[in-house]
Amino acid sequence: MLAYVLRRLLHTIPIILVGSFITFVMVSASGDPLGDLLAKQPPVSPAILAAERHRLRLDLPLLEQYWRWLTGIVRGDWGPSVSRIDIGHEIWPRLLVSVRLVVLAVLLALLLSLVIGVISAVKQYSWVDYLFTFAGFLLLSMPAFWLAILLKQQAIDVNQAAGSTLFYTVGDASIPPPVGFWPTVADIAGHIVLPTIVLALTTFAPWSRFVRSSMVEVQQSDYVRLARAKGLPRRTVLIRHALRTALIPLTTVVAMDLAVLFSGAVITETVFQWRGMGSFLLSAVRDKDIYAVMAWLLLVSVIVVLFNLVADLLYAVLDRRIRLG
Incomplete structure (x- = not known):
């Protein structure tokens, strides 16, 4: 039984990795996180837009974005948020509620x-x-x-x-x-x-x-x-x-x-x-x-x-x- 559990857990790792990558690609293509910032009047300065794009890692290739997100989760870093919240600190209490x-x-x-x-x-x-x-x-x-x-x-x-x-x-x-x-x-x-x-x-x-x-x-x-x-x-x-x-x-x-x-x-x-x-x-x-x-x-x-x-x-x-x- 223990061998079966360990084998199943090892099988789930590539499933989660492949699923997370496909989901990451789809979520990234769903819209521009800076869309609201670009639509502001008066227009936001290019320097602020560039800084925000760098903070959200949007200036990196998609594969590098995914890799930095994946390795960050191992360290407890869930990535930068558009609303500037600590995702890890925010999501765990909410998970217990749900x-x-x-x-x-x-x-x-x-x-x-x-x-x-x-x-x-x-x-x-x-x-x-x-x-x-x-x-x-x-x-x-x-x-x-x-x-x-x-x-x-x-x-x-x-x-x-x-x-x-x-x-x-x-x-x-x-x-x-x-x-x-x-x-x-x-x-x-x-x-x-x-x-x-x-x-x-x-x-x-x-x-x-x-x-x-x-x-x-x-x-x-x-x-x-x-x-x-x-x-x-x-x-x-x-x-x-x-x-x-x-x-x-x-x-x-x-x-x-x-x-x-x-x-x-x-x-x-x-x-x-x-x-x-x-x-x-x-x-x-x-x-x-x-x-x-x-x-x-x-x-x-x-x-x-x-x-x-x-x-x-x-x-x-x-x-x-x-x-x-």
């Missing part, structure tokens, strides 16, 4: 997809199955931004009717933050409820369909029929034999959808005005900040690659017939 949202949304979506998928498979072609199918397709068709705005407005109406703040609708934490550990934890938990619900509801629908289809297929397999014939309790057959095998395709889907979740988090964080990776990316794109955009893309790509590695390792845990040599 990761806690994505992780909680994944856990909630997994719970919903497992419960609804298993019930739909057991009650196949019943009114319960049709109801869950309709609800799943309905949520799947809803745009994330529309659901977030709708839920936020409903929470505002509830707060106004109650005369107090029952649901936090703005920010990832109160400003100023409460004093003490547990009040801080409670404050963060209160702010994360609505964004987590939005991200989970727009995610679990396709996952529940995968669970349902896998459970329907597994229940017809020979080893499940044998377990029933041996007189094992229905719950044991359903959970220990059928569900465990049905989780394998769900594991693959969750790992592949992680990048989609971070993209959905950008929209959700924007609606609820979080200071996470979403607002960081939007500001970087608006300012044509090449190195800030590359920092976001690099971190997300590394997270996706690592989660795909975890998914591969889970295969051997869920199905003992699979051995990773």
